[in-house]
Amino acid sequence: MKNALNKEIKDIIQDYPEVGRILEEYGIGCSPCSVGSCLLKDIVGIHNLDPQQEAILMYRIEKAIYPDRDVPEPKVDLTKKQAPKQISYSPPVKKLVDEHGLIKRLLALIPHIVEYIENSVNVDKELVLQCVDFIRAYADKYHHMKEEDILFKYVDNNAEIIQIMYKDHDTGRNHVRQVIEGAEKGNKAQIREHLLAYRELLMQHIKKEDEILYPWIDRQLSVTQVGEMFKQCTEADASVGDELPKKYERFIIELEEKFLQEVA
Ligand SMILES: [Fe+2]
Ligand SMILES: [Fe+2]
Numbered sequence: 230m231k232n233a234l235n236k237e238i239k240d241i242i243q244d245y246p247e248v249g250r251i252l253e254e255y256g257i258g259c260s261p262c263s264v265g266s267c268l269l270k271d272i273v274g275i276h277n278l279d280p281q282q283e284a285i286l287m288y289r290i291e292k293a294i295y296p297d298r299d300v301p302e303p304k305v306d307l308t309k310k311q312a313p314k315q316i317s318y319s320p321p322v323k324k325l326v327d328e329h330g331l332i333k334r335l336l337a338l339i340p341h342i343v344e345y346i347e348n349s350v351n352v353d354k355e356l357v358l359q360c361v362d363f364i365r366a367y368a369d370k371y372h373h374m375k376e377e378d379i380l381f382k383y384v385d386n387n388a389e390i391i392q393i394m395y396k397d398h399d400t401g402r403n404h405v406r407q408v409i410e411g412a413e414k415g416n417k418a419q420i421r422e423h424l425l426a427y428r429e430l431l432m433q434h435i436k437k438e439d440e441i442l443y444p445w446i447d448r449q450l451s452v453t454q455v456g457e458m459f460k461q462c463t464e465a466d467a468s469v470g471d472e473l474p475k476k477y478e479r480f481i482i483e484l485e486e487k488f489l490q491e492v493a
Contacts, residue, residue: 233291251293279314328371331478335364335368338484352420363477364427379458405423
């Protein structure tokens with residue numbers, strides 16, 4: 230099993246597809262992962278399962294890889310109810326989770342915006358470019374840059390999970406370029422395709438960050454590092470001023486009034 234722990238997960242899943250299915254049951258989506266170069270032991274560590282769950286997971290993986298081996302079944306107390314997992318974030322990381330809240334409000338509006346554009350005679354270019362401005366100035370420059378320039382610097386940048394985050398940010402930027410091109414050409418299909426793809430990408434991305442990446446980073450930080458990171462994030466926020474987040478919150482409220490109340 231020691232050998233398997235130090236193997237790249239994509240090789241293990243290729244040889245033993247059952248392992249991919251077992252991991253997915255635990256919400257560890259390694260089969261569709263785009264890179265797949267992390268080691269089995271890192272995956273288990275990143276996801277921070279409770280000891281009982283981890284023991285069962287490792288037992289099932291070992292049985293899938295070595296079906297003939299006499300693997301002792303872990304003794305687990307099934308009568309012991311697991312408390313729902315509460316994630317507690319350090320203050321600078323909590324601020325990033327809160328910023329996800331505003332980004333998710335835009336993501337929730339995107340299907341309504343797409344429908345509105347499809348039903349309009351002419352593309353409302355101004356509306357599309359306002360959404361692009363939110364994505365570029367708030368989601369990307371204000372939020373993603375703090376992740377890339379501050380948060381990710383505290384962990385191994387070669388870790389697969391960090392590489393996936395960078396890749397997602399870049400994929401998001403490509404979708405935004407396509408949305409702008411669609412708005413310039415008045416191409417409704419192009420706007421629709423890339424706004425919806427951006428929405429899907431960011432929903433998954435934020436879920437990965439909130440539930441896996443941020444807690445994993447927090448677990449590695451010392452109290453001193455948390456303080457240092459808090460200071461850097463506060464300085465980064467101060468450099469853009471208080472008005473920027475307020476302005477984009479007002480923008481989201483206006484969109485919600487326009488699109489959500491019409492539906493209600
Ligand atoms: Fe991110
Ligand atoms: Fe984020």
